[in-house]
Amino acid sequence: MTNVPDYFGCMVFNDQKMKARLPHVTYKALKKTIQNGEPLDLSVANAVANAMKDWAVEMGCTHYTHWFQPMTGVTAEKHDSFITPDSDGQVIMEFSGKELIKGEPDASSFPSGGIRATFEARGYTTWDPTSPAFIRDKTLYIPTAFCSYTGEVLDKKTPLLRSMERLSSVAVKVLHLFGKEDVTRVTTTVGPEQEYFLIDKKMYDARPDLIFTGRTLFGAPAPKGQELEDHYFGSIKTRVAAFMNDLDEELWKLGVLAKTKHNEVAPSQHELAPIFSTSNIATDHNELTMEVMKKTAEKHGLVCLLHEKPFAGVNGSGKHNNWSIGTNTGENLLDPGKNPEDNLQFQLFLAAVVKAVHEYQDLLRITVASAGNDHRLGANEAPPAIISMYLGDDLGALVDAIIDGREYKSVGKSDMLTGVDVLPDFKKDTSDRNRTSPFAFTGNKFEFRALGSSLNIGCPNYMLNTMVAEELGQFYDVLKDAEDFEKAVKDLVRKVFTDHKAIIFNGDNYSAEWVEEAARRGLCNFRSLPEAMAHYIDQKNIDLFVKNGIVSEAEIHARYEIELEHYVKQLHIEALTMIDMAQKNIAPAVSGFVGKLTQTALAKKSLSSSVSGYAETSLVEELSELLEQFVKKTAELESAVNGAKKYDGDNLAQATYYREVVFALMGELRALGDAMERKTSAQYWPYPSYGEILFGV
Numbered sequence: 001m002t003n004v005p006d007y008f009g010c011m012v013f014n015d016q017k018m019k020a021r022l023p024h025v026t027y028k029a030l031k032k033t034i035q036n037g038e039p040l041d042l043s044v045a046n047a048v049a050n051a052m053k054d055w056a057v058e059m060g061c062t063h064y065t066h067w068f069q070p071m072t073g074v075t076a077e078k079h080d081s082f083i084t085p086d087s088d089g090q091v092i093m094e095f096s097g098k099e100l101i102k103g104e105p106d107a108s109s110f111p112s113g114g115i116r117a118t119f120e121a122r123g124y125t126t127w128d129p130t131s132p133a134f135i136r137d138k139t140l141y142i143p144t145a146f147c148s149y150t151g152e153v154l155d156k157k158t159p160l161l162r163s164m165e166r167l168s169s170v171a172v173k174v175l176h177l178f179g180k181e182d183v184t185r186v187t188t189t190v191g192p193e194q195e196y197f198l199i200d201k202k203m204y205d206a207r208p209d210l211i212f213t214g215r216t217l218f219g220a221p222a223p224k225g226q227e228l229e230d231h232y233f234g235s236i237k238t239r240v241a242a243f244m245n246d247l248d249e250e251l252w253k254l255g256v257l258a259k260t261k262h263n264e265v266a267p268s269q270h271e272l273a274p275i276f277s278t279s280n281i282a283t284d285h286n287e288l289t290m291e292v293m294k295k296t297a298e299k300h301g302l303v304c305l306l307h308e309k310p311f312a313g314v315n316g317s318g319k320h321n322n323w324s325i326g327t328n329t330g331e332n333l334l335d336p337g338k339n340p341e342d343n344l345q346f347q348l349f350l351a352a353v354v355k356a357v358h359e360y361q362d363l364l365r366i367t368v369a370s371a372g373n374d375h376r377l378g379a380n381e382a383p384p385a386i387i388s389m390y391l392g393d394d395l396g397a398l399v400d401a402i403i404d405g406r407e408y409k410s411v412g413k414s415d416m417l418t419g420v421d422v423l424p425d426f427k428k429d430t431s432d433r434n435r436t437s438p439f440a441f442t443g444n445k446f447e448f449r450a451l452g453s454s455l456n457i458g459c460p461n462y463m464l465n466t467m468v469a470e471e472l473g474q475f476y477d478v479l480k481d482a483e484d485f486e487k488a489v490k491d492l493v494r495k496v497f498t499d500h501k502a503i504i505f506n507g508d509n510y511s512a513e514w515v516e517e518a519a520r521r522g523l524c525n526f527r528s529l530p531e532a533m534a535h536y537i538d539q540k541n542i543d544l545f546v547k548n549g550i551v552s553e554a555e556i557h558a559r560y561e562i563e564l565e566h567y568v569k570q571l572h573i574e575a576l577t578m579i580d581m582a583q584k585n586i587a588p589a590v591s592g593f594v595g596k597l598t599q600t601a602l603a604k605k606s607l608s609s610s611v612s613g614y615a616e617t618s619l620v621e622e623l624s625e626l627l628e629q630f631v632k633k634t635a636e637l638e639s640a641v642n643g644a645k646k647y648d649g650d651n652l653a654q655a656t657y658y659r660e661v662v663f664a665l666m667g668e669l670r671a672l673g674d675a676m677e678r679k680t681s682a683q684y685w686p687y688p689s690y691g692e693i694l695f696g697v
């Protein structure tokens with residue numbers, strides 16, 4: 001297949017297919033729901049279900065599934081066939097509007113954070129018509145939201161959809177104050193850049209740590225890492241290129257706008273970026289992208305690692321969440337235009353984002369917290385754990401001028417003169433990039449860079465949408481009855497920038513000085529998930545979600561418990577995997593090697609007193625010492641893991657204990673293991689080395 005436009009979206013029940021296959025009135029009713037959020041009635045659902053089924057059956061499908069995003073961190077699906085018995089003992093393929101709209105998976109096996117007693121096992125999935133259905137593996141996938149029988153939200157999609165609605169309704173009201181009566185809907189857009197590692201399947205299969213935890217728990221550095229800076233944007237190896245081509249093709253068939261691909265900083269690390277779409281579709285597509293990456297890798301004898309830190313000593317993987325707000329009339333509300341100094345509407349929306357990020361910096365930090373991302377944030381490779389905003393020189397100067405009440409003239413775009421006749425000259429962007437900022441303005445959008453690679457982007461986006469909606473709501477209340485609207489906007493923008501300038505930082509976020517400066521500014525610096533998560537349930541955060549109708553207080557508490565519990569379980573599995581590897585393979589291997597060295601030394605001695613056994617003896621001494629410490633440290637780790645039981649019932653205390661005690665011991669055990677790996681014969685070492693894994697593809 002070569003002609004992309006011919007097959008792009010061929011596996012999606014997209015607008016084109018709906019238009020062709022639905023009666024005109026049904027199509028129009030459905031479009032109203034998709035575009036304006038209007039409720040949908042059963043007769044429309046019946047017609048849509050039937051058309052979807054006919055298309056799916058023509059495409060060879062026998063089953064459908066409601067596809068949802070529970071709090072597990074991965075997507076969930078339960079397949080049902082279309083078959084229905086008919087009167088003469090045969091079957092026909094049927095799919096009703098009711099089946100399209102509502103599914104009833106058993107909710108008791110999904111995390112609920114204690115929100116629901118196990119006897120209330122029933123849960124519902126509800127069709128999300130704003131994200132199109134698609135076909136994978138001869139099954140029709142229907143994107144859905146997931147809630148409990150009693151209506152509590154149990155997934156990541158529902159809050160996202162609610163936050164989009166909420167932001168739209170307040171932003172539209174604000175825009176009407178600016179006289180933009182033709183704006184009826186505002187949508188948040190997202191383009192997530194996805195990093196990943198690709199390694200050989202044979203290497204993966206030989207590493208229990210990768211299999212059970214997604215990251216290497218032991219592993220001495222290879223002689224070469226990323227220091228030569230030769231992998232980033234480097235020429236793509238044939239095997240990787242074949243994978244990437246296949247991936248693009250699969251994604252395009254599924255209607256995912258895969259656009260950019262390149263090698264990343266670390267060896268074996270790569271990135272894929274799509275063209276942005278609505279937050280909701282971007283979230284579904286990012287989940288789909290991660291799944292298709294894994295499946296496509298398998299076909300090529302590779303494994304795609306989405307863990308935030310699969311390898312120590314080289315960069316981990318993140319996700320850049322490019323986020324903006326646009327109107328149904330095609331305007332990007334975060335586009336400063338040619339003269340941002342005169343663009344009060346832009347200034348007001350910018351002020352809303354500045355105030356939101358300052359007041360809810362803790363929530364932004366919380367939403368990217370995970371056991372995996374704890375290895376990146378603050379570790380001088382990814383954005384730091386301190387949330388701040390980068391506006392660039394131009395906007396930064398404008399904000400300063402507004403605060404000081406000075407006139408400001410923007411410099412505009414200057415020419416980039418290449419100095420070579422055959423190379424075209426072009427306009428430079430007005431702002432340079434600051435790669436160290438966790439939340440950077442990049443022309444007409446913000447790039448939130450602190451996300452871990454495996455994160456479901458629904459969460460950061462519903463938080464972002466909600467906090468900005470809250471600020472816009474407050475602005476609306478101030479401005480709605482203003483006598484002199486322009487003056488009121490100017491005063492408000494000036495006040496907001498003055499009160500919240502502490503969140504703006506254009507310097508180097510990786511520097512030690514910034515940590516001190518941020519503390520002086522009163523910014524949060526949560527170094528780990530337990531530290532951050534403790535603030536999830538601060539009253540101001542509960543108020544934010546409850547007031548804006550996103551999730552209830554009980555649901556926030558549930559989410560808080562789920563996150564902590566998940567963290568504890570992950571660290572627990574990592575610790576057990578380490579102990580297992582240490583006891584069953586590493587210690588016996590080193591002991592075997594020491595035994596062999598000892599035999600050789602003794603044999604040498606018995607051969608002749610003039611043969612020195614120095615090489616073997618010194619290694620035996622060194623390794624025996626390390627091995628003894630290693631075995632003792634393993635026992636210490638084991639008893640520390642057992643000690644965690646005393647915190648059963650208190651997830652925060654248990655998570656803190658895992659971070660402070662268990663995680664610290666794991667680091668110490670790893671250091672001993674890696675020291676032994678450096679000294680042990682490769683023939684004896686039980687696992688593939690970093691060199692083999694990272695440079696093997």
Ligand code: ADP
Pocket residue numbers: 189190191192193273274275276277322323324325332442444445
């Ligand atoms: P770069 O970061 O290399 O300059 P771009 O700015 O073109 O690249 O885009 C980075 C990502 O941001 C892409 O996924 C792109 O689709 C996305 N993006 C661009 N404009 C918007 C927007 N208005 N809203 C959300 N995402 C956007």
Ligand code: MG
Pocket residue numbers: 193320447
């Ligand atoms: Mg980027």
